[in-house]
Amino acid sequence: MKQESLAAFLVGTLSVCAVAGIVLSSNYWFSTRTLRRLQPQALASQARLRLAQELLNDTLEYSKRNPAIDPLLQSLNIKTNAAAAPTAPKAVSP
Amino acid sequence: MTEPGYPTATLAATPGESVSVETVNRQLRSLRLLFVATLLALLVFGAGVDFYLWYQVKMVRKELTATFSFLEDFQKNKEPLLNKLVAGLQVYSQSHADVKPLLDKYSIRPPAADAASSPASAPAAEPAKPAR
Numbered sequence: 001m002k003q004e005s006l007a008a009f010l011v012g013t014l015s016v017c018a019v020a021g022i023v024l025s026s027n028y029w030f031s032t033r034t035l036r037r038l039q040p041q042a043l044a045s046q047a048r049l050r051l052a053q054e055l056l057n058d059t060l061e062y063s064k065r066n067p068a069i070d071p072l073l074q075s076l077n078i079k080t081n082a083a084a085a086p087t088a089p090k091a092v093s094p
Numbered sequence: 095m096t097e098p099g100y101p102t103a104t105l106a107a108t109p110g111e112s113v114s115v116e117t118v119n120r121q122l123r124s125l126r127l128l129f130v131a132t133l134l135a136l137l138v139f140g141a142g143v144d145f146y147l148w149y150q151v152k153m154v155r156k157e158l159t160a161t162f163s164f165l166e167d168f169q170k171n172k173e174p175l176l177n178k179l180v181a182g183l184q185v186y187s188q189s190h191a192d193v194k195p196l197l198d199k200y201s202i203r204p205p206a207a208d209a210a211s212s213p214a215s216a217p218a219a220e221p222a223k224p225a226r
Binding site for chain 2: 003007018021027028035042076078
């Protein structure tokens, strides 16, 4: 009798385990599918960002030779007006 | 074949048959034990598989969240800034010809070339918007 109730308990637990497995598998499948769909976009964005960073570096390099581009860079908050900003005074040590 | 209603009466007829009943009982007990042991083993295996799946789901979701936030940040903050920079450079190149090699390096066409299309062309191919 005791063994029968133990077997029944085990069968019940196993059923719960199987249902949890099905739910987790479907969740994993849907999540992976979404990730696979987004990954090419993320890669393209990363490549674009890298290219933009290179363009920005070249533009900043160009701005050293031709400061006429500075207003454009300042309007985009890419370059601050370093000349206008005074340097912080040194703290006086006691 | 023993009749189910009178097992002892028929089985206890000869001592040899009585021993066989004990054997059957013993075999039944061992079968029950085997069944419970198999159920336990299956339960342990199922729990292991469930744990593995749960961990995988956790990892994939983490990666998914990171990808979503990266794409969102790129499209909300970085892409408009990049487009503004490109548009500004295109306008700037009209008055300053020396910036044109820089634009050529990144395949940014001057605004006169693509005046019919959008005013600001990005340096690379447009990525598709993430469909959520």
